[in-house]
Amino acid sequence: MSTGNPGLIGKAIRIKGELHGEEDLIIEGKVEGTIALKKNHLILERSAVIAASVEVENITIKGQMNGNTSASNRVEITSDAKVVGDIKAPRIVMAEGARFRGQVDMDVKLPPGV
Amino acid sequence: MAKENGAKENGNGKPATTTAIGPTIIIKGKLRSDEDLIVKGRVEAEISSSKALLVENSGIIKANIKVKSARISGVMVGNVVAEERVEIAPDGRMVGDLTAPKIIINDGAAFRGRIDMQNFDEAQDGRPKSEPSAPAKMPATGGDQPSAAAAK
Amino acid sequence: MDGDKTATVLGPTVEIEGEIEGEEDLVIQGRIQGKIVSRKDLTVDSSGKVEASISTKNLAVSGMLVGNVTATERVEVRKEGKMVGDIKAPRVVIADGAKFKGNIEMGVD
DSSP states (O other): OSSSEEEEEEETTTTEEEEEOOOOEESSSSEEEEEEEEEEEEOTTOOEEEEEOOOOOOEEEEEESSEEEEEEEEEEEEETTEEESSEEOOOEOOOOOOOEEEEOOOOOOOOOOO | OOTTTTEEEOOOSSSEEEEEOTOEEEEEEEESSSSSEEEEEEEEEEEEEESSEEEEETEEEESOOEEEEESSSSSEOOOOOEEEEEOOTOOOEESEEESSEEEEEEETEEEEEEEOOSSSOOOTTTEEEOOOOOSSSSSSOOSSSSSSSOOO | OSSSSSOOEEEETOOEEEEEEESEEEEEEEEEEEEEESSEEEEETOOOOOEEEEEEEEEEESSSEESSSEEEEEEEEEETTTSSSSOOOEEEEEEEEEESOOEEEEEOO
């Protein structure tokens, strides 16, 4: 995890390409491509529009996300979010009002005999 | 007459029945109901209900179900189609596809499968937009591309 | 016969086609078709309509039952009850007013 303030991609910024780093990041603008913040927390604010595949430790999605997400720890989809894509993470929280369409893959331990 | 431990009152004083399937009960086949169902046992039967379904911690459902709403605190293996809402409680575990207008996954829940919310393109207040949809159960689903304006 | 502990009550709008197995008391108020195996007490309430083979400890029928019954203790067809099928149980009570058609075999060995 990073020390200091998270980076910020402001509302009026548009990025196309590969974004990777080693600090927490807040995105308010548009990103198209890939995002890799494998040891960090990514926050997609309500104004964010992402068309990318994402690999993070934790992610909080409050905006629009179109793409697959892989998190090593936790994915949180808030009630303002609209997500299309697959999510793979050990923990996922989806709030009431969130809009989602895609595959969800968490580790599900079923009892024996099911 | 046996004690009706499932009966409860609804607003008008008329008993609204709830069926509670106890922890040692195993049901296989098909189950239809027009009353709330609480599953504490094992149901390997397709459930079709116009009311709510509650899968308690000890409950295991291994079948496709079609209900009005569902709350899963136990184990659900199968596809769930709900008219109103599905909630996977923190101790719930589900493998299967979820189709419902409202879906809540609590922290701690485990889920693997597809999630398909109809009304995907509706405004948050529920007014449907009339976009043509890919084949889906409900007519009001829209396309997969997010619209450009996400800001509220 | 009626439970001092909780029973599973399958309410009047519940329809099951298939098999039910249980180790707790079971009360049927809806429709069951298939097979019921219980190690405890089974009650078919007056609204219950059961078309199934039944294996249980005690059975009380106040509704409708079509099917053969094997009970380890007792079968009672109450006065509102109607049953068509064979009964195999050490004790059988058919109340005045009950309707019954079938064979009865007591003295399970």
